[in-house]
Amino acid sequence: RKEVEQDPGPFNVPEGATVAFNCTYSNSASQSFFWYRQDCRKEPKLLMSVYSSGNEDGRFTAQLNRASQYISLLIRDSKLSDSATYLCVVAPNTNAGKSTFGDGTTLTVKP
Amino acid sequence: GAVVSQHPSRVICKSGTSVKIECRSLDFQATTMFWYRQFPKQSLMLMATSNEGSKATYEQGVEKDKFLINHASLTLSTLTVTSAHPEDSSFYICSASGTGRDRWSYEQYFGPGTRLTVT
DSSP, X not given: OOSEEEOOOOEEEETTOOEEEEEEESOTTEEEEEEEEEOTTSOEEEEEEXXXXXXXXXXXXXXXXXXXXXXXXXXXXXXXXXXEEEEEEEEESSTTOOOEEOOOEEEEEEO | OXXXXXXXXXXXXXXXXXXXEEEEESSSOEEEEEEEEEOTTSOOEEEEEEETTSOOEEOTXXXXXXXXXXXXXXXXXXXXXXXXXXXXXXXXXXXXXEOSSSGGGXXXXXXXXXXXXXX
């Protein structure tokens, strides 16, 4: 079993749709959680960190469920520009700071 | 957010030559830098983790004598692909995480990547 697992996708949705991605992690000692997006042939860019209480940034909402060891990302009112691969990232709270990346979920938003 | 640069962005070299890739954190001190490789339509694969002033820790299956990593300062790490072969052709990406004791030290900021083609 992988340390971080994501919905396999791909997700193909129309503009304006709401889409949700889930991610599960196996290391219960994990402390820091992030969502990154990666456009084709580009580097990953930090989308948002995930707080214990859940957090929202515009159309994006991230949730953390420590008991079930999963993280979610909700995108409302999808835009064409949201098309990308979304990476779930889990990090231990140690000085090593080594993060584990999920394989990513590909989203395509269509007109 | 923090800025990480990577140079060169693209390199084409002949088989058997060595290629050096630089990764710099421009506006923060990076105690830890990571080197990844990504093949087309595949996920990021961590190659090694380097902490400033110490030897890099390589992931299983990554040859440390082939992929030389130097992290001599808090703003610069280099990856040298020695005696490159066509199978080393890939997208190499570095990332850096900063100093500090708060949780944001674990956010990684990525360089724009280097596309290596070995002919």
